[in-house]
Amino acid sequence: MTQEEFRLAAQGQRRSSGARTAQRRQGGARRAQDNEGLIPVLAKAVREVESGVQRGRSERTRFQVVALLVREERARLKADPDLSEQTRAAELKRLDGIASILAQTAAREPSLFTLLAEDAEQTDATRRLRRELQEAAGLEPDPATEEPARQFSSVVRTDRQVVPQSVARAQLITPFMAPDFSAAPPRLETRRLAGWEMIGPLLNSFEHPAPGVSSCMELPTARPSVLLPPDVSLMDHQSRLVASVADGHRTFLLADEPGLGKTAQSLLAAQAAQAYPLLVVVPNVVKTNWAREARIWTPQRTVSVVHGDGADVDGFADIIVLNYEILDRHVGWIGEHGFRGMIVDEAHFIKNKKSQRSQHVLEIAERIRQRVANPLMMALTGTPLINDVEDFLTIWQFLGWVTDKSPRPALMARLEETGMTPADFGFYPAARRAVVDMGIVRRRKVDVAADIPARRIADLPVELDDADGRSIRAAERELAARLVKRYDSAVEARREHRGVDVDGIDHELVRRVAGWELSDGEDSTKGDNIFAMVRRIGQAKAGLAADYAAQLVRSAGKVVFFAKHLDVMDAAGEVFAKRDIRYTEIRGDQSASARTKAIDSFVKDPGVGVIVCSLTAAGVGINLQVASDVVLAELSWTDAEQTQAIDRVHRIGQTEPVTAWRIIAAQTIDSRIAELIDSKAGLAAVALDGASEEETTTTDIRLEALVTLLTDALGARGDAA
Known part of the structure; x- marks a missing residue:
């Protein structure tokens, strides 16, 4: 149908509805043939289109098929010499009712009008649904529907489609956007290449280019x-x-x-x-x-x-x-x-x-x-x-x-x-x-x-799997609750023995409580301390980190992959094996000869794409400058340890800029640890500029992470109160 036909159909809806009311008043059973043929099938389909669009679903394929079949059925009815004028008029009125619903639906979703053009693309899904409706009506499907689609296939599955409420509100507020064809490419006047198959030659032009x-x-x-933010530059x-x-x-x-x-x-x-x-x-x-x-x-x-x-x-x-x-x-x-x-x-x-x-x-x-x-x-x-x-x-x-x-x-x-x-x-x-x-x-x-820059650290936040992420965040909340309980007990004990009340958050006491927790955690074999939590985060990140490293191998060449724990290294190795990426390892349980062989294999064999390294075993004393990309799958507890790892690649003789990709689990304590490492790095830089050196101990970052966790929990409790 054309847009003009839609307009006329909408105008005729009132007339046809009056006729249908009169027909119902006459009583009697509807003729059996009224429920046979194509029109009843189209009537059911158009109601599905109307209902789907009202619910925010995409109904482009069904809309286009119904419009095409209405157009063809109208032409058939007008040209059929065997129909009486009374039957022809009745059938055309039924089609007008379907067309009016399509018109109202298109008014609600103007982009549907583009499907009415004579040259509108018919996808595989369009042809498939058209065959289904024709078969449902007892008709022989059009042989043209067997032709392959010229472009892409519509693969929208309406049973899986969702429309977020916020999106629905946004589309209701601004529901109409007229198609803009002002920049449409002009028609070609010369057709020297008409009839030539062009995709093959275009691909060949890239497969065998001239050198350089x-x-x-x-x-x-x-x-x-463009206007840039004040702290960045291009x-x-x-x-x-x-x-x-x-x-x-x-x-x-x-x-x-x-x-x-x-x-x-x-x-x-x-x-x-x-x-x-x-x-x-x-x-x-x-x-x-x-x-x-x-x-x-x-x-x-x-x-x-x-x-x-x-x-x-x-x-x-x-x-x-x-x-x-x-x-x-x-x-x-x-x-x-x-x-x-x-x-x-x-x-x-x-x-x-x-x-x-x-x-x-x-x-x-x-x-x-x-x-x-x-x-x-x-x-x-x-x-x-x-x-x-x-x-x-x-x-x-x-x-x-x-x-x-x-x-x-x-x-x-x-x-x-x-x-x-x-x-x-x-x-x-x-x-x-x-x-x-x-x-x-x-x-x-x-x-x-x-x-x-010759060297940079790029943070790559990742979202953990739903089950792992929920479990880790729940464990973090439990740890924070335990710290708060320990803090409250200390406050109550001080009130009872010294008669001293705490106004707000006692930050000195917070540090003491974090220190007690840290000391207990080092001596504990339970899985509810910060050490076990960080290890669980590392395990959950392992596959994502390895997957990103695999992408780097494909695009940039050799990659150095660092992790703290053997199970994380093992998980990464499984990913590389599945991706058919050859890798070697440096582990703490290796002999000296095995370690040397692993390094030589990575440095000298072009087929080895990754070396999986332990942060503690491979952080010093080796040269891996054949690579320029480093993936830090787990965070270290000191900036010095992180820097040492990166410096296995970023060292004298390196000819390419080095990027260290630090994988960080979003919405977990991992993010806090990364920020603390960076703050210590900044302090160290200031100290070095002043010709002095600040040593960051392993305990510092762990302690500061617990301090931050407890302070945030106490602050949240105060806000809630």
């Missing part, structure tokens, strides 16, 4: 393009990408090597493009870190993280972050939310187009392009290619450069401008350049080494 050819689009000179290579966005470029495959600040670049790119609300899809291991980085680089923008069914998500936030694993539950409302930009982190996760993860990402991207002209679309990955050059395809499709069969108009226009076809000798380098200029940005550490 650039993989980075031309970027403008670095200049201030490096030259970061500023150049943001300047490109300010100049109007909107699609990027940002393939910088790890550690070059892709997160900051993409967040500031969204600011330069005013691409809000912004959707960020990331692996679960970095979800919390993205929210933290957004607050650092764009503090004026609100950010909300989606967990599970999204009960706590802020539907009015400027930036919404969620992970691939829960995308299937949220793809419906996301497609209709009005996002003006989308960032996909670790975009190599979507290389397999057959996976639901990839199909969800592609579907959301397509819906955004249907609603917004020239949205900001960014794919971030240090490893755009893992298996072969075809890994590019899904990323290119996400960015809107190609369909699964051919280049889209913007890329095709660039290819036409070459004046050549794949039969010409110079076509392949020109085609490669055309794709790169669509927005591929690739910089290596060695290329921008002068712009980045």
Whole structure:
């Protein structure tokens, strides 16, 4: 049906409803044929569409199928010479009733109007549902529905879909956003490449490039393009990408090597493009870190993280972050939310187009392009290619450069401008350049080494598994309760023996209570002390830390993985084995010869990607500068121990900048310990600048962690009172 037909159907609804009322008053049973054929099936389907949209579900596929079948059935009725005029009029009135419901539904969700265009895309799900409705009506399915989809498949599962309450409120407040086609690409006037299969040649142009050819689009000179927070600054290579966005470029495959600040670049790119609300899809291991980085680089923008069914998500936030694993539950409302930009982190996760993860990402991207002209679309990955050059395809499709069969108009226009076809000798380098200029940005550490610090520590907050996270947080609350009880007993004892009352929190007594707990914990074999808790956190982080290290191996090369406990090292080894990543180990129970063999294997064998090290056994005396990335799976108790570990890589002779990735369990005492280590490091730096040295003992951090835990618990109790 067309939009004009919808308007006329809505006007005719009142007339048809009056006729139906008169018909009911006449009494008598409805004719049996009224419940047969296609129209009753469509009537049931349209009510499901109406009900689904009212509940906030995505009903795009069902809406499109019903509209198509109504259009075709109307044409059939008008052309059927065997129908009497009375029967024809009655059937058309029934179709008008269905059309009026569709019209009202589309008025509630205007993006549905885009599905009525003659050239609207029909997905595999559309064809599949169309066959089902035709078969339910006793009709022979249209053979055309057996054709494969030209683009992506709709994989929205309505039984899993959720619409968070905050999102529903936000969409009710601003329910209408007219599609904007002002920046639609012009039609191509020349069709030199018409009839040519283009995807193969484009891939070949990257598979066999000329030696030394650039993989980075031309970027403008670095200049201030956005307002930065007062305590941060951009490096030259970061500023150049943001300047490109300010100049109007909107699609990027940002393939910088790890550690070059892709997160900051993409967040500031969204600011330069005013691409809000912004959707960020990331692996679960970095979800919390993205929210933290957004607050650092764009503090004026609100950010909300989606967990599970999204009960706590802020539907009015400027930036919404969620992970691939829960995308299937949220793809419906996301497609209709009005996002003006989308960032996909670790975009190599979507290389397999057959996976639901990839199909969800592609579907959301397509819906955004249907609603917004020239949205900001960014794919971030240090490893755009893992298996072969075809890994590019899904990323290119996400960015809107190609369909699964051919280049889209913007890329095709660039290819036409070459004046050549794949039969010409110079076509392949020109085609490669055309794709790169669509927005591929690739910089290596060695290329921008002068712009980045020689050594940095990057915190990577991770969310623990639900069961582990709940258990650890419960244990932390129990420890805090025990400390409070011990503190209260000490206060009461002092009141009884000395007659002294405490006004507020006695911080000296807090330190004494923390010291007693620390002393008891060192001598205790129970699992409820701070030592056991930190170890449990390390065990819970092991798989996430190893998974991140595996990603670094694929993208950046060799990685040094540090842990405190053998069970954490063992868990990491299991992850690397499953990922087919060869690794070696330095453990405290090794002989000297085994230790030497492990180090030589890591340093000299290109096939060994990881060395798993004990913080205590490998923290000193070895040289691992063949790597430039360090993963600290567990936190040490001193800054000195942490620094010693990093210095196995960051030492004289190292030719690349070193990044130490510190894995921190969010919303646990792990975060407090990290902050305390940093504070001690700052103090040590000040002391060293003054030509003196401050020694931080092992007990200090542990004591301060307990002091912080008890102080926070006492403060929370006072606030509650």
